[in-house]
Amino acid sequence: MDFQQLADVAEKWCSNTPFELIATEETERRMDFYADPGVSFYVLCPDNGCGDNFHVWSESEDCLPFLQLAQDYISSCGKKTLQEVLEKVFKSFRPSGKPREEHFHRRTASSLAVSPVSLGQPIASPYPVQSL
Numbered sequence: 001m002d003f004q005q006l007a008d009v010a011e012k013w014c015s016n017t018p019f020e021l022i023a024t025e026e027t028e029r030r031m032d033f034y035a036d037p038g039v040s041f042y043v044l045c046p047d048n049g050c051g052d053n054f055h056v057w058s059e060s061e062d063c064l065p066f067l068q069l070a071q072d073y074i075s076s077c078g079k080k081t082l083q084e085v086l087e088k089v090f091k092s093f094r095p096s097g098k099p100r101e102e103h104f105h106r107r108t109a110s111s112l113a114v115s116p117v118s119l120g121q122p123i124a125s126p127y128p129v130q131s132l
Helices: 003-014 064-075 082-092 100-111
Strands: 022-024 030-035 040-045 055-057
Touching: 003 022, 003 030, 003 082, 040 082, 055 064, 064 082
Parallel strands: none
Antiparallel strands: 022 030, 030 040, 040 055
16 A cells, blocks of 8 residues: 555544644655644554554653553554554543543543643553552
8 A cells, every 4th residue: 555545544534533644754654643632643654554564653752651552452463454553542542431532632631731740750540540
C-alpha cells in the first residue's frame, strides 16, 4: 500500500475519533496525530503498508505510558494493518465500556494535564485507586 493510501486510511479513522491527522511526511513515512487536550502521537509506517513493523511513539512524555498497549500489540505475532494499529492506540487512551468521545476527553483532561505543580511528578493513574 502506498503512503497516500495509508494517509487516506488514517483520515477515515480520524473521522470517527477525537484525533486529527495534523501532518504527514512521505519520505519518513510518518503520520502525526493530535487531539485536545494535548494528546499527540505519531506512527511510522512500513514500506509495504502492512506488517508487524509499524511504530507508534509520542514526543510527549505524558502520552508515552498510554501507548504501551499499542506497542505491545505491534510487537506481537502476526501482520497488522494501519487501521488495527490506530484502533489499538485509541483503546490505549480509553478503557472499554465508556463512550469514546466522553471518556476520551474526561480521561485525558484529568490524567494528562500538566501544570507547573505537576511537572516532574509521576503521572496520575488513569484508573481509579481504591483504598484497602
